[in-house]
Amino acid sequence: MISFSKRAFLAFTAVVLTGSFPGLINAQSAKIEEGFDYRILPVAQPVETQGKVEVIEFFWYGCPHCFDFEPELSAWVKRQPKDVIFRRVPVAFRDxxxxxxxxxxxxxxxxxxxxxxxxxxxxxxxxxxxxxxxxxxxxxxxxxxxxxxxxxxxxxxxxxxxxxxxxxxxxxxYRIDGVPTIVMQGRYVTSPSIAGTKAKAIVVMDYLEILIRKNKYK
The missing domain is CATH 3.40.30.10 (Glutaredoxin)
Structure with a gap:
């Protein structure tokens, strides 16, 4: 399991899950498919800054999979150009x-x-x-x-x-039902769970970043 679902969130106890994610991929040969590696929201949400690539990570501090994804995500953020705006949004499925x-x-x-x-x-x-x-x-x-x-x-x-x-x-x-979830440009959704692995999720994010620029930040 590589995403912390809402159901698991609601059943959360003090137990911390640990583990590793297999299946590192070759980024250059990876095939990216809508519906498999990412999905498109039926209703796009407005972005905060026009003419930029907006990336939101929905996360929860207590999510073991968010913690596990953090090194790869942070490394991705650090290598982004100035037209990429990244922000985190904490999710609390329970009061x-x-x-x-x-x-x-x-x-x-x-x-x-x-x-x-x-x-x-x-x-x-x-x-x-x-x-x-x-x-x-x-x-x-x-x-x-x-x-x-x-x-x-x-x-x-x-x-x-x-x-x-x-x-x-x-x-x-955004109808977030699991974390970590990445939403790009208010419409494209991916995650390690959707893409299959952490590494594939990063490749999908690179792909979507290029797509968003190609579509003139739409």
Missing amino acids: DFMPHSQLFYALEAMGKGDAMNEKVMYAMHKENKRLLTESEIADWVTTQGIDRNTFLATYRSFAVVSKARAARQLAET
Whole structure:
């Protein structure tokens, strides 16, 4: 299994799944097919920036497959040209996972998102920290050298809570039923689960990036 489905999400416990993904592919010889390696949304969603390639990763800090996909995805993001806009959107399929979305936006608001996101995932998946309550989150953040009071003020802020709620609504609008899921240009959807492997998903993303430019960012 290489995607964390909504069903599995709702049944989540403290158990962390581990494993590796076989089937590395030759990018140059890979055949990319709509309906197999990616799908097109019936109703395209608006992009935030015109004339750019918009890439959204819908993810959840607690998803073991998001954690496993992170190295490949981060490497892909780092090699992209300036016309590629990448952003992450946290998904909470259940109310008691909303603190993870607030944690994401609080770190982002403090300018620490890029530096801390991988650390949050490592803490959850390698150090068995659940980070499901405000106090657990604040305690952990403090160990990372972040002022507790400043963090809590940001975490509880109207702006952060609103963004967490908006992210949940966006995931519903896109009909996200599993993570990690990549959406490009508001219409093309792929993931390691859809494409078959992490490596194939990256190849599909490269393919879609070229397609979007060819279609004049549509």
